[in-house]
Amino acid sequence: MAATVDWLRTTTPGLLILCGLAIVVLLVAIIRFKLEPFIALLLTGLLLALAAGLPVSKIVGTPLKSSDSLLETGFGGILGHISVIIGLGTVLGAILERSGGADALAEKLQNLFGPKGAPVAMGLVGLIFGIPVFFDIGIFVLAPLIYVAAKRGGRSLVLYAMPMVAGLSMTHAFLPPHPGPVALGGLMGVSLGWLIIMGLVCGLPGFVAAGLVWGTFIGKRIVVDVPAEFLVRPSGDAAEPDGDANSSGAQQETATEVRRPSVGLIAAIIAIPLVLILGATFGSQLLQKxxxxxxxxxFLGNPAVALLIAVLVAFYILGLRRGSTVQQLSVLTAESLRPVGMLLLVIGGGAFFGAVISATGIGKVLAHTMSEAGLPVIVLAYIISCGLRIAQGSATVAIVTTGGIVGPLVAGHGYSQISLALIAMSIAAGSIILSHVNDGGFWMISKFFNLSVKQTLQTWSVLETVLSVVSFAVAAILFALVS
Incomplete structure (x- = not known):
């Protein structure tokens, strides 16, 4: 027995078996027993650390000191990097949503593109509004616009919905300040500036292929009418996906009572953090140290500072100048931040799991094994992320878990920031492939756009797969050129 345990802890096959078993336990806990991903990640990380023979003092510290333990450094390292960014990004999305910015943006683009170009307009609405707004909130806010556009155009709801959800999905998976890309920045050691650049470079072709090309193709073949009840949302509807959606509906109704802001103003506020972050990134390359x-x-391009500036500008221009009080803005801030807690815990749990993997030496073993097998790290990252996504459904869990596994593989290998960003994009691409019945987003798309399970698989599931594959292909080609 002792010899077997020693073999598992010290040999390459043994460590690989431990890693594989840990991932299996993680997936079974989440899928079979419906355990919260945060609890599952924490439990699996602790079990793996004990199985690998790590000292208890290294895992959880001592009764007198635990600040340098894997438990605290694993959680604290990543959360210190992303908590402020995700929090400020959430607040920015809330104030933009409440102001009626989505309505103004959609109306402007529909007028610009005309009736025939309405699906393209809806895709751009999803793409632009999806930068500061979480995926599920974006669907709730923008779905009524899709209903109206489909009714006016007299065509299938699918034709207008698919481009919009492709835009939301692309920004959610590839661009900060969304949780997945921000977490990858910390796990992979890559700046958010490069993540923004590579996210756009890799994600936009995927958006065009999935949202515009596939969306137009399938929208002409699957005809779904807009039910009459979709055009008027009942007040206090208890059938919304979650509590956050209900509060968003109340905010949207409040927004319709006041004059909507201009599209240029909304676009300018969204652009503030992106421009500041990119300014710091390019400045570091072009200016003297x-x-x-x-x-x-x-200073201004630090993601937390850049988002804080954008939030303060939005508070003043979209809030105080339009009649809101400081107290009302405080209530809005508190409501928007409620769902962030569990999200941060999941990301922290994934980072702890990755820290354990690194401490056990499994990362180095995997790196050596993949090197001998000739499998490029960017392909490995994509495959792992795809497997986790398909198995357990959550894109965020797939991202943080894969980032924790791949992070040790790339550490100390001299990869440039561009190469690291492209590896991160391959993980992001894998995290959205083949959305199906174990994904909450699958059921949200089905409910909001009047689709049967079969139709959702034919439309949304294929769209996510096209977005994933095309974006990964771009990342892989660029990685081969720059590495």
Missing amino acids: KSGLLEVLT
Whole structure:
């Protein structure tokens, strides 16, 4: 027995078996026993650490000191990096939503593209509004616009819905300040500036292929009418997906009572953090290290500072100047931040799981094994992410778990920031492949757009797969060129 345990802890096959068993336990806990991903990640990480023979003092610390333990450094390292960013991004999305910015943006684009170009307009609405707004909130806010556009156009609801959800999905998977890309920045050691650049480079072709090409193709073949009850949302509807959606509905109704902001204003506020972050990224490449301008750009381009500036601007322009009080803005902030807690715990749990993997030496073993097998790390990252996504449904869990596994593989190998960002994009691409019945987003799409399970598989599931494959292909080609 002792010899078997020693073999598992010290040999390459043994460590690989431990890693594989840990992932199986994680998936069974989430899928079979419906355990919260945060609890499952924490439990699996602790079991793996004990099975690998790590000292208890290293896992959880001592009664007098635990600050350098895997448990605290695993959680604290990533949460210190992303908590402020996700929190501020959530608040920014809430104030933009309440102001009626989505309505203004959709109306402007529909007028610009005309009736025939309405599906393209809906795709751009999803793409732009999806940058600061979470996927599920984006669907709830934008779905009524899709109903109206489909009714006016007299065509299938699918034709208008697929481009919009493709835009929301693309930004959610590939662009900060969404949780997955932000978490990858911390797990992979890559700046958010490069993640934004590579997210756009890899994600936009996927959006075009999935949302515009596939969306148009399938929208002409699967005809779904807009039910009459979809055009008027009942007040206090208890059938919404979750509590956050209900609060969003109340906010949207409040927004319709006041004059909507201009599209240019909404676009400018959304652009503030992106421009500041990219300014710091390019400044670090073009300016002298001791330059005063570089220091200014670095400060303003810190993601937390950039988002704080955008939030303050939005509070003033979209809130105070339009009649809202500070107290009302505080209530809005508190409501928008409620769902963030569990999200941060899941990300922290994934980071702890990754820290355990690194401490056990499994990462180095996997790196050596993959090197001998000739499998590029970007392909490995994509395959792992795809497997986790298909098995347990959550894109965020797939991202943080894969990032924890792949992070040790790339550490110390001299990859450039561009290469690391492309590896991160392959993980993001894998995390959205083949959405099916174990994904909450699958049922949200089905409910909001009047689709049967079969129709949702034919439309949404294929769309996510096209978005995943095309975006990964772009990332893989670029990785081969720059590495």
